[in-house]
Amino acid sequence: MSADASDLSLVRRVQRGDKGAFDALVLKYQHKLVKLVMRYVRNPAEAEDIAQEAFIKAYRALPQFRGDSAFYTWLYRIAINTAKNAVVSRDRSPIEYDLDRNNEESYDMQGRLKDSETPEGLVLTDEIRSTVNAAIDALPEDLRTAIVLRELEGLSYEEIAAAMACPVGTVRSRIFRAREAIDRRLREVFEGGLGRAEELG
């Protein structure tokens, strides 16, 4: 299995003029990119603006992307440069969260339990998060372990298979079934949440 094959297949489509393939890349990386940009700016809305600008810059620069590095690494560099430029142009000093991985993880794990600490503007996000957490809690043990190892620890299917002492095909199936179970619950929130989002806006 070649790493980044999925991104590369989408990138090649965009390079051939298929704009729809770029939507998939944005959907996949938008949260990670906003999180990255938030190391440089305080305001989540500003971080979203910078992430949006970074995606548009990436789209325009995509003909020059040859696939020497992973698409996400390339996108990361664009986002960091865009964020730094935004900070300089607004004469602000960047804010670096000097958290090491362990601290960040413990914060995240606590954050899952402390949804009330999130800002007012993130009400729907809270709802999404609590729905996902509830769905994960309701999963059978093997599905829950597989999806958490994948999403939280970032392990590959092969590593999860080794950890769970099962074939790679089983891991793939468990992760898929876990996602499907969570997605069923999430779809209800999104379908009901669109109207609420307009009210909030």
Place this chain on the structure above:
Amino acid sequence: MNEELDSQLSAMFDDELAPGECELLARRLSRDEQLKARWGRYAVVGAAIRSERGVRLNAPLAGLVSAVILAEPALAAAHGARRTGVRWWQPVAAAAVAAGVAAVSVLWLRAQTPFAGAPLSAHLTAPTATVPGAAVVPAAAAGSPDSYVVPRAPAVRAPVVPSTELANYVVAHSVFSSPVTRRNLLSAFMTGESGSAAEEPRDDAQSNVR
């Protein structure tokens, strides 16, 4: 929706799908809005599990980026237009390079030739020569393919056949040549004879060659 397709989508999201399958699914993903929405929700699930602090999970970022990109020309068309824009200079550059190479080649050849700057008569007395015992042997004899031949004694300098004797030969066989050709050959030999004689004296080896 097809369960196998969704399973593939989940694996593709994790970069765990074979490249060939990725190609096929990427095509479908870019066109199928339902599949794209599911893909987006997979990303939300991941972000929710990671509890990415301060990140809005319902942000309209993807829609905004999509709207901006929709107003732009497709990359293949834009890239093609840029290439067309710079194409005019390519034949000019190619011609310039070709001319340069040709000029260098001519100058180099002129520098290499032994008759450079010599009178035309010198060319006419050039070695129309026979090599003593210059019977050629097939290269196959030396273990090489017999598609070409090599001289037996390449190190020996080939003696020049005297023009006078060649002239005699031409006269003796004049019945087989036209008057005009014969006259041209004879005048060329006579001119060449005097030119080569002035440059290098004949030695015994040359005089013995017939």
